[in-house]
Amino acid sequence: MKIAVGLDIGGTNTKIILADENGEVLAGRQAATPSVSGAGAGKTEGDRIEDLLIKNLKDFMNDEAVKPLISHADLAGIGLGVAGFIDRKNGLIIKSPNIAALNGLAVRELFETEFSLPVAVENDANAYAYGERWIGTGKDIDNFVVLTLGTGLGGGHIYKGELYEGPFEIGHMIMEPDGRFCTCGSHGCLESYASGRAIVDRVIKALEDGAKSMLAECCDGNFYKITPDLVFQKALDGDNLSREAFREVGRYLGVGIANIINIFRIDAVLIGGGLLGAWDLFIEELTKEAFKRAFKPFSANIRILKSSLAKDAGSIGAAGLLFKKLSLSHEAVSQPVI
Ligand SMILES: [Zn+2]
Structure with missing residues (x-):
């Protein structure tokens, strides 16, 4: 049985798993994504984000519970899902808005050289969509989009059963031309209204304007310590401001989804990401807006x-993409020469 390592390098956490060819997870761990301010140049060895990422993976592979799994199987390679814009052909991270230290990093070559294994590189939300298509909710759905609702808002697209290899930066679909400033440098992006960061920004502004809320009592009055999880907890406790913050997420996601439905022929929208647990707090608004606005024949x-x-x-999904890459290269080699 072949196995592969899959890494999901996000703005906050890095998830590492070992999976077999059926997508079964044999081992896994989560660690904080190394936080360093600048790109590799000028840093001493050991301080650079690439060294820290490699150290994280080596620690995982040398773990007492993981090492025997690797030595008794055929380790096929490493799949990397990275939060950022990817140059697949060259295995480069062009730009990562949330992990600036990765900008310009030739990540595929780096991991290939270090581990002497094949490496596949993909955007993290695209890898997520592929994971859902491979063994998740999207297993039997040929055309769908995935929205990952976490600190930011990512998106991936499965078209005719295959991962669409485009940027699909749905979080940066512009909803309000003169709207809120976005981390990408533009204004009014969907992510500025529908993400963990947007929820926190919204409640902080309301609290600073004097809104009454259970959140006013928290964090010793330092509103900048408020997290999306805390707003979620207060919403469950019945706090109106917190509940409204999630309804706004639903409203904007619904409008964004109506746009997607009108552009792509899809059968389903999958919602995932760290804030999926808040489903009940946003789904009613989301569904109402999406189906009110999308063209009826499509929706x-x-x-x-x-x-x-x-x-x-x-x-x-990152591990799955590695297996897919290997099977494609195998097919290419196996083609008869005419
Ligand atoms: Zn943006």
Whole structure:
């Protein structure tokens, strides 16, 4: 049985798993994504983000529980899902808005050289979509999009059963021309209204304007310590401001989904990411807006579904993409020469 390592390198955490060819996870761990301010140049060895990422993976592979699994199987390679814009052909991270230290890193060559294994590189939300298509909710759905609702908002697209290898930066679809500033440098992006960061920004602004909320009592009055999880907890406790923050997420996601439905022929929208647990707080607004605004002939049979792989989808998808890359290269080699 072949196995592969899958890494999901996100803005906050890096998830590492070991999976077999059926997508079964044999081992896994999560660690904080190394936080360093600048790109490799000028840093001493050991301080650079690339060294820290490699150290994380070596620690995982040398773990007492993982080492025997690797030595008793055929380790096929490493799949990397990275939060950022990817140059697949050259295995480069062109730009990572949330992990600036990765900008310009030739990540495929780096891991190939270090581990002497084949490496596949993909955007993290695309890897997530592939994971859902491979063994998750999207297993039997040929055309769907995935929205990953976490600190930011990612997107991936499965078209005719295959991963669409485009940027699919749905979080940066512009909803309000003069709207809120976005981390990408533009204004009014969907991510500025529908993401963990957007939820926190919204409640902080309301609290600073004097809104009444259970959140006003928290964090010793330092509103900048508020997290999306805290707003979620207060929403469950019945706090109106927190509940409204999630309804706004639903409203904007619904409008964004209506745009997607009108552009692509899809059968389903899958929602995943770290804030999936708040589903009940946003799904009503989301569904109402999406189906009110989308063209009726296109939207009639579209399903809005939960991701089933939750936190592992990105790393499982990255491992799956490695297997896919190997099978494609094998097919290419096996083609008869005419
Ligand atoms: Zn943006």
